[in-house]
Amino acid sequence: MTDFIQKLLQDMPDFSHFLTIEELDTSSRELAAAYPHLVTLSTVGHSTDGHPILMLRIGNGQHRALFVGCPHPNEPIGALSLEYLSKKLCEDTALLEQMDYTFYIIKEIDVDGCRLNEGWYGGPFSPDRYIRSYYRPSMLEQVEWTFPYAHKTFSFSEPIPETVAFMRAIDEAKPHFLNSLHSSDQTGTFYYVSTPLPDALCQQIIKLTHDHQLPLMSGEPEAPFMPPIQDGFYQLPELSAMYDYYESILPTGEDPAKAILMGARPAIMLGHVTIPFALFRNYRCLRIQGWKINLKPLIATRKLCWT
Numbered sequence: 001m002t003d004f005i006q007k008l009l010q011d012m013p014d015f016s017h018f019l020t021i022e023e024l025d026t027s028s029r030e031l032a033a034a035y036p037h038l039v040t041l042s043t044v045g046h047s048t049d050g051h052p053i054l055m056l057r058i059g060n061g062q063h064r065a066l067f068v069g070c071p072h073p074n075e076p077i078g079a080l081s082l083e084y085l086s087k088k089l090c091e092d093t094a095l096l097e098q099m100d101y102t103f104y105i106i107k108e109i110d111v112d113g114c115r116l117n118e119g120w121y122g123g124p125f126s127p128d129r130y131i132r133s134y135y136r137p138s139m140l141e142q143v144e145w146t147f148p149y150a151h152k153t154f155s156f157s158e159p160i161p162e163t164v165a166f167m168r169a170i171d172e173a174k175p176h177f178l179n180s181l182h183s184s185d186q187t188g189t190f191y192y193v194s195t196p197l198p199d200a201l202c203q204q205i206i207k208l209t210h211d212h213q214l215p216l217m218s219g220e221p222e223a224p225f226m227p228p229i230q231d232g233f234y235q236l237p238e239l240s241a242m243y244d245y246y247e248s249i250l251p252t253g254e255d256p257a258k259a260i261l262m263g264a265r266p267a268i269m270l271g272h273v274t275i276p277f278a279l280f281r282n283y284r285c286l287r288i289q290g291w292k293i294n295l296k297p298l299i300a301t302r303k304l305c306w307t
Contacts, residue, residue: 038089044172065173073113089103194236
């Protein structure tokens with residue numbers, strides 16, 4: 001894994017600001033035009049406001065990886081990560097062939113939400129500018145929490161258009177590896193995984209985190225039904241676990257389904273795609289340190305912790 005990381009790191013630019021939806025879409029179209037033998041650009045759906053949601057397909061490797069940026073529109077670091085990664089894969093075909101992956105990349109899945117945050121994307125970065133231009137949708141409007149699902153008395157079957165696009169991407173890619181890219185305002189770096197990782201791989205990821213001067217989160221999880229695996233690593237939350245937790249603490253006779261105000265997460269779909277093994281990882285890296293945003297190490301750590 002170290003060799004891959006070094007190859008990806010050596011040409012990584014220093015970003016000074018986050019990119020707008022128009023800039024990201026234009027870049028994707030230009031990449032497809034410049035590398036027609038490597039890149040296919042498609043529209044996997046449209047946002048609630050009707051904007052196309054674009055997906056890049058790069059390479060033709062044996063394995064398949066799906067990367068999705070901006071499931072939370074106030075967390076745009078993933079889009080920059082994928083902006084760099086998509087170009088690097090096209091420019092370094094030897095690296096692409098060595099990886100033996102077909103890459104499916106959606107730089108921004110919540111297009112409408114990203115547009116509402118663009119007031120602070122370009123800087124200058126300050127608490128005032130961030131708060132005045134901040135937007136984060138409610139749970140029932142979040143891409144990753146509106147996948148259809150049923151468990152005991154709970155049932156959800158109303159995915160938003162962006163989630164439908166995500167579902168189409170999963171159906172098309174049938175990924176062995178699915179990475180949804182997040183970031184965090186003030187906590188340390190931590191990783192959600194659908195399947196526990198070998199300790200040796202965990203240690204490599206932890207070393208990368210420390211090498212890029214990012215603190216590793218070692219505290220309690222975001223919720224009691226997301227058990228820690230070890231420092232910085234947590235079990236990916238499942239709606240069934242949330243339901244069972246509420247069932248265990250609510251008074252007898254109260255329906256846990258009434259306390260759950262969202263749908264399922266994308267990992268639920270990995271059970272129906274026809275692949276021998278699938279791993280879902282959800283990364284959260286520290287974004288703002290003293291309101292001075294250091295973008296390069298975040299992209300490095302966020303992007304390179306996969307095999």
